Amino acid sequence: MIVVPRLLLILLTAAISAYHIVLGVYTLGTPQSPWPVVVSMVLYAVATTLSLWPGRRQRMPAWLAAGDGAVSVVMLILVLNQLDPRADNGYATWPIAAVGTLMTIVVVRQRAWFAWSGVVVLALTVLVWADDPVALTTLGVVGSAVFVGVGQAATRAVGLSARDARLYERAARRAVEWHAREEAERSERGDRVRMMTTVATPLLERIVATGGVLDEDERAECLRLEAALRDEIRGRRLLDDEVRRVVSAARQRGAEVSLLDEGGIDELPDADRARIMAEIAEHIGGSEADRIVVRTGAVDDDVAVTVVGLSRRPDEEEDAVTLWLEIPRRA
CATH class of the missing domain: 3.30.565 (Heat Shock Protein 90)
Structure with missing residues (x-):
């Protein structure tokens, strides 16, 4: 199994997020006013940094997931309102892909409901702005949904693998404990049998010496020893x-x-x-x-x-x- 370090995944996702901001800077001349785009880039950078910040818990806090959703809505409104839906805006529609990336981070951090809500809002916003269902495919909305779906499937698979690993570890530990207990009990039973053999030796010698002629007390003692030995076995x-x-x-x-x-x-x-x-x-x-x-x-x-x-x-x-x-x- 190939294990990818967590830090490497964070850095890779941060690079992709930074690429969206670079596209925004590169196309600042396309919108009617650059300032809403600048505000969107700042909001996106803050939201991405908070979402990718390493912590002890993999599951994202609900307030942060809701904040990412709010930032996504604000970004789409600020930027798309500065663009002409009938024109070829090129990379100026970068918030659409940026929202997809941010929602992928949200779903990977185990907040699927918030992530898919963000995708739905993204699709509705683009549909209202462009007034053309084809824009869902040409502007990358479908691709964003696919990335969120892949992220959710991968997160679920990793979770199942981790659970199976814990189960295997627990089973192995129980097997070791059971084996140690069995060995201890086998050793104890061996000690008991040896002790009873020591106790039985005088009676056996007595049987040999008398040719098997024993009195009632000796016969009863032999039967009790036999039963005790049988107990140790059964x-x-x-x-x-x-x-x-x-x-x-x-x-x-x-x-x-x-x-x-x-x-x-x-x-x-x-x-x-x-x-x-x-x-x-x-x-x-x-x-x-x-x-x-x-x-x-x-x-x-x-x-x-x-x-x-x-x-x-x-x-x-x-x-x-x-x-x-x-x-x-x-x-």
Whole structure:
């Protein structure tokens, strides 16, 4: 993509505007009186300077756009009233092109309504003065409208390109943040697995030493370790220190706990995930259910996580639902 420095564009536009003034000076002998033309040149120079003056904001202030429109009307009235519409005035009709240039500056600085209003006034003024529709083409009114249209299209294209660039930059930043978070969580899960492997090693050695003959407490401990390892693999972002603690406590009292992270909360901000983890820990810790299932929802679902608790009923085949919690994606 070719990038043209802003200062170079300003200087180029200033040169074109200065050319209109040079034409006005060159044809001072054509009007009936040169003084209205001189006043027009001064007004045009001031309006162009203010419109091209570098500033922080690209969008032109409304008062300046309205001022440019007023200057355009005054210029046309002062100069055209000094010319004979039936004569060949040559470059003495320079205000027509000058107004086109000024309105192009206005539209580039994101004041399209003012710019097109100026073009309409230009066309009506020339039409009334010349009393001939052909003059709209021969005196440059159509060309001025084309320049304003091209300026508006170019401004819109640059605006869209800038917006797309910002979107790409934001997406790239999010991708980097997501990758860093993934790496951190993968490292943390690895540390957890290594820690649990260290914890499980004595039990494994005990199994080997006894030939697989374990008492009830040792069997229960093996099952809890297996479930904890499974949590690290399948639970993913459903786990933090507090959730691990309450899940371990639930299993020690005999409950069966399943954590299933299917990627539904991967894109949530850290604050929302912390809130969800706190609610999961609170309800698991306060539940007496015999079986607890925690599952993430779909990415486009309003519910981030569903927690279901089931309790056995001695006299019935089906378990009773004693806990049903839907944690919203947003607080």
